[in-house]
Amino acid sequence: MERSNYPLQQKNLPSRNPAGVPSPSWGGLGRGVSRKAHSQATTKRKWIPAFAGMTAVFILVLSSAAHATTLTDRIHTTTPPQKIPPFVYTDANNAQHALSDFRGSYILLNIWATWCAPCTHEMPSLDALQKQFGDKKLHIVTLSEDRGDAIVTGFYKTHNIANLPVAIDTAGTAPSAFHLNGLPTTLLIDPQGNEIARLEGEADWSSPEAVDFLHSKIP
Secondary structure, three states: OEEOOEEOOOOOOOOOOOOOOOOOOOOOOOOEOOHHHHHHOOOOOOOOOOOOOHHHOOOOEEOOOOOOOOHHHHOEEEEEEEEOOOOEEEOOOOOEEEHHHHOOOEEEEEEEOOOOHHHHHHHHHHHHHHHHHHHHHEEEEEEEOOOOHHHHHHHHHHOOOOOOOOEEOOOOOHHHHOOOOEEOEEEEEOOOOEEEEEEEOOOOOOOHHHHHHHHHHOO
16 A cells, blocks of 8 residues: 655645745645645744644555556656756754755755655655765755754654755745645756656655666666
8 A cells, every 4th residue: 555645735824934925835736744734834933833733634545556556657757857946955053055056966855844654754765775876976855844953853863864964944945946746755856957857755765666767867
């Protein structure tokens, strides 16, 4: 049985845009956490306690008969490749980084959160994948929608995540910037900064199938 991702559902609530301007709404219904539940947990500018209202969140468990069961069947090739927007995030020390820092290398951008069960299930496989590839051919950026680095740092420590740097979507703009339908969503970005593939939902990124797919895309 395959786990779906968390869908995002539109609701007219203010975003976490630091300028105080509501960001574009997240398009449509995806599979998994609703936009309503996410919005209720993020309307306050203060981030503590974060996502305390997540009791309304639900997980849709879909049968494998309803969805493709192989990783390659589920990956969408982005044709033509789409230029990703400029994007800045912060690390565990609150220092700023940009995706453009990795220009010239392939990036696997995984957008996730600790309150998203499918996201946490796949995190160890992403950690193993980064260890296997090293950071010369592939940089894995696990961009968290959690409020604050302490939550992510604690999760990494508890689950022995040793090869993935902490990356926080401080402004909360990733869902609109990358046109997400739900979490987790993973984008493969080429050295020129173009999205060339996308996967919505959980995957075993350390599986032979995933590794073979990435080797087919990364020279």
